[in-house]
Amino acid sequence: MNRRPRNSAAAFFFALIGFAEAASPAPATDHAVTLSAGCVVHGFRLPGLVPVATFDAGDCATAAAVRSVDQSAVFIGTRDGELLKLATPELGVTRRRPVDGRVMQLFAPDSAPLLLAVVGTPSGAQWLLVLDRDSLATLREVPLQDRLGEQLFISRIAESTYRASVLLAFEAAPELWELFLAPDAAPVFEGLVHDYRMGEAISEPARLPIRRIRLDEPFDDFLVEPDSPHLMVRQRSGEGARRVRRFNLDVRRTVAEYHVDTAPMLFSAITVPRAGQRLLLAPTPQGVQLYRMPLMTPLGPIELAGDACRITSPLHNKWAVLWACNGDDAGRLSIIDAASWRVMAVLDAGGNGAIRQLAIDSAARRVLVASSAGMLVSYRTDEWCREGEIRLEQLRAAWLYP
Numbered sequence: 048m049n050r051r052p053r054n055s056a057a058a059f060f061f062a063l064i065g066f067a068e069a070a071s072p073a074p075a076t077d078h079a080v081t082l083s084a085g086c087v088v089h090g091f092r093l094p095g096l097v098p099v100a101t102f103d104a105g106d107c108a109t110a111a112a113v114r115s116v117d118q119s120a121v122f123i124g125t126r127d128g129e130l131l132k133l134a135t136p137e138l139g140v141t142r143r144r145p146v147d148g149r150v151m152q153l154f155a156p157d158s159a160p161l162l163l164a165v166v167g168t169p170s171g172a173q174w175l176l177v178l179d180r181d182s183l184a185t186l187r188e189v190p191l192q193d194r195l196g197e198q199l200f201i202s203r204i205a206e207s208t209y210r211a212s213v214l215l216a217f218e219a220a221p222e223l224w225e226l227f228l229a230p231d232a233a234p235v236f237e238g239l240v241h242d243y244r245m246g247e248a249i250s251e252p253a254r255l256p257i258r259r260i261r262l263d264e265p266f267d268d269f270l271v272e273p274d275s276p277h278l279m280v281r282q283r284s285g286e287g288a289r290r291v292r293r294f295n296l297d298v299r300r301t302v303a304e305y306h307v308d309t310a311p312m313l314f315s316a317i318t319v320p321r322a323g324q325r326l327l328l329a330p331t332p333q334g335v336q337l338y339r340m341p342l343m344t345p346l347g348p349i350e351l352a353g354d355a356c357r358i359t360s361p362l363h364n365k366w367a368v369l370w371a372c373n374g375d376d377a378g379r380l381s382i383i384d385a386a387s388w389r390v391m392a393v394l395d396a397g398g399n400g401a402i403r404q405l406a407i408d409s410a411a412r413r414v415l416v417a418s419s420a421g422m423l424v425s426y427r428t429d430e431w432c433r434e435g436e437i438r439l440e441q442l443r444a445a446w447l448y449p
Contacts, residue, residue, distance in 0.1 A: 078136035078448050079406075079415055080121055081423060082110050084441030088121060091134030093403045093413070094446075096425055096435035100136040104131060111153035111162070119448045120180075122162060124150025130164065130183060135301055135448055144183045146176065148288040154204045155180065158211040159228035163200060166189070173198065175215075177226070177255050187255045193222055194259070203314070207271050210296065214271065214278075221262040225296060268329075269294075270313040277302075277341070279313055279327075291343050305343040309333045315357045319364045319385050328367060330356045335369060337388065349388055351381050357402075361411035366391060366428075368414065369404045377401035378418060382431060392431040398422030398438070408447040418444040 078089045078099065086107035109124045120141070123131040126149050132142035135398045150175070152165035162183070164176040177187040191199040202218040207249015211232070213317040215224040227235070235256035267283040278294040280301075281287060288310040293303040312327035318340065327338040328349070335349040335358070353376030355369035369381045383390050396402060400420025407414050413434075414426045421442045425435040 051145075076260065077421075078447065079425070080112065080135050080138075080446050081103055081439060081442060082121075082444040083439050083441060086110075086123065087125070088133065088138055089439065090138050091437075092136065093288075093425065094427075094434045096423065096437045098437075099136045100138040102133060102140075108150050110444065111155050112444075121446070122153055122155070124153055126150075128334050130178075132183060142181075142183045148174070152204070154213070156213050156228060158205050158206065158208050158213075161186070161228060163204065163213065163226075171198065174202070187252065189257065191217075193220060202265075202267075203269075205269070205271050207276075207296070209272075209274050210276060216266040216269065219265055221265050223260040223262055225258045225260065227256050228259070230254070246249060258299075260296075263301075265377075268313045270316055270318070271341070272315065273318055273325075279341075281310065281313060293341055302315060307338075307343055308345065309336065311336060311338070311343075312356065316359050317358050317364075317367060320362070328358055330358065330369075337384065349383065351383075352376075352389065352393055353379055353381070355381060357405075359405055359407065360385070360408045362409075363411060365411075368407075370405070373401060378420075380405075380416065394426065394431065396422070396424050396426075398424075403442065404444050406445055406447045409449055413447060415445050415447050417442050 078093055081089045086104040088102040088104060091097060092099055104123045106126045107123050108126045111122045119135045121133045121135060128146050128148055130144050130146055131140055131148055134141050146166050148166040148168040150164055151167050154163040158182040162178045162180045164178060166176055167172045173191040175189045175191055176185055178185055193199055198216045199220055201215055203216045205214045211229040213226045235258045236292055266280050268281050270279040273281060276293060276296045279293050280292045281290060289307050291305045291307055292301045295302045309331040311331050313329065316327055316329035319328060325340045325359045327340050329336055335351060335355050336347060337346040338344060354371040354374060356370050356372040360365055360367040364385050366385055367383050378395060378400055380394040380396050381390055382392040396416040397418040398420040400418040402416060402418050404417045405414060412428055414428060416424045421438045421440055423437050423439055423442060423445055424433060427434050
């Protein structure tokens with residue numbers, strides 16, 4: 048058991064989580080890790096959620112998890128400028144390094160063994176650090192500024208595994224960054240170049256180049272299309288809320304635009320392959336709707352017992368889990384079959400609280416649910432039965448590991 052002195056007055060916010068997918072065939076889940084207020088990390092063996100270790104990280108600001116066959120870890124970023132790497136489930140510190148500022152966000156991409164950290168300095172400036180996930184060595188450091196030197200604030204980080212890149216959208220700023228992760232990524236040039244092979248211009252750094260894409264308006268809400276260079280984009284308010292645009296990352300512009308009767312929440316949507324086509328399942332103000340992509344052809348609503356604002360599914364897309372963000376349905380899970388789109392099961396998982404996070408293991412055999420009431424519940428997906436539960440004080444996040 049590892050401990051540091053605990054600061055009971057510490058406050059933190061939970062930012063972004065990234066997972067590295069396990070190789071196929073996926074092993075059964077072996078353990079789980081949780082994060083609670085005050086930055087207390089717990090490790091559990093499965094099944095049964097048997098406690099293994101506890102680590103008190105003190106005054107932390109953010110956390111991220113990496114889940115893979117060859118490397119399983121939790122990363123903790125502190126307010127006083129330290130980054131910790133904990134091995135799971137024993138939670139021993141395997142790496143630690145200082146950073147010049149407060150760690151505000153962490154993101155672990157699937158496409159490369161890297162860790163992205165957003166660091167804020169006392170002056171208000173923010174930087175993007177790209178780190179080696181094993182050693183935590185800095186591979187690239189970029190100020191979060193636009194072309195005029197104005198500060199940018201990240202609104203969302205997403206990944207395109209198809210392009211082996213990470214996308215960064217910004218608050219109230221018509222700009223999108225694409226960070227290329229592959230060691231053999233093509234060079235990126237600012238502006239127009241006749242032929243980069245002739246050495247006519249100076250490119251971005253050869254390792255981890257960033258393409259800065261100018262937009263007509265900020266990307267408030269978007270979905271990364273699997274196996275495609277496209278994004279589905281809409282605005283969260285105004286006339287743009289019911290206008291879905293298809294944005295091509297290769298040509299860096301909108302290539303199609305579709306009008307829908309109700310505004311789909313693309314951030315919470317999932318896509319499902321079906322008979323050579325791809326379907327989109329998205330929450331809307333009028334309930335959960337099914338669309339045929341890419342034309343956003345409405346196929347009808349999904350009948351649920353209650354409301355839903357979040358959707359997730361395993362890689363094989365045989366079923367999906369839906370849950371509400373607030374109200375009487377906030378602690379309830381609806382499991383729907385992705386072939387018939389009918390409800391398979393309804394689970395009361397919140398324990399009188401709203402569901403904060405849901406994790407699905409890489410083999411889709413187990414689902415772990417964390418609620419605002421401090422309930423941590425593990426379900427087997429073969430019969431959707433509880434196999435373990437425990438209550439933790441101010442539970443913030445939970446992860447499953449192979």
